[in-house]
Structure formats: C-alpha cells, structure tokens
Amino acid sequence: MAIKSRNISADGKREMTINEFKMWMKKFDADKDGKISRKELAEAVYVSGGWFAKLKAKRKIRNVDSNGNGYVDESEFKNLVEFAEKHLAVRILHF
Secondary structure, rough: OOOOOOOOOOOEEEEEEEHHHHHHHHHOOOOOOEEEEEHHHHHHHHHHHOOOOOHHHHHHHHHHHHOOOOOOOHHHHHHHHHHHHHHHHHHOOOO
C-alpha cells in the first residue's frame, strides 16, 4: 500500500493533493467505518516507513483525536493532515 503521488520534493516528502491524501487514508480504514483508529493509523505510519509505528500512533492519535473517542473522523481530518506532514513524510498541496 505504497503512497502514490505525482512528485517527491527535494526533502524526500511525497507531495499529494488533499483529495489524493484522503483516498490514500481510506485504504487504511479496514472496517470501512469512515474513521481511522489507532491500529489503522499505526499501519499508515508503518507503510510510510516509520519506526515504532504502534507507539507513535498511540501517542500521536491523542493529538489528532480532538474529541478523545479513539478515532480520527472527518471533523478531525485537518489534524490528520498536520500529523501526516510531520510523521508520514507527506506534503499536502493546497490549491
């Protein structure tokens, strides 16, 4: 489940639009409930080459999950974008 994008920037980050990022994240939504769980986020970190994926996901989902329900839903997607730019070697292109 590699990240597909048009460009890789000079700093090695994969560049994608917000829609491309949403489509990529949906691939990790194993139960198709429209939310990303800690386990699903850990898989995204692991696939993008992150070390200690489960630990990172457990710690960082607290920052992303603003309502504290253990999932990242559509209303928290902005937080997920910020997480991705810091921890998934992704740059979101805003047009």
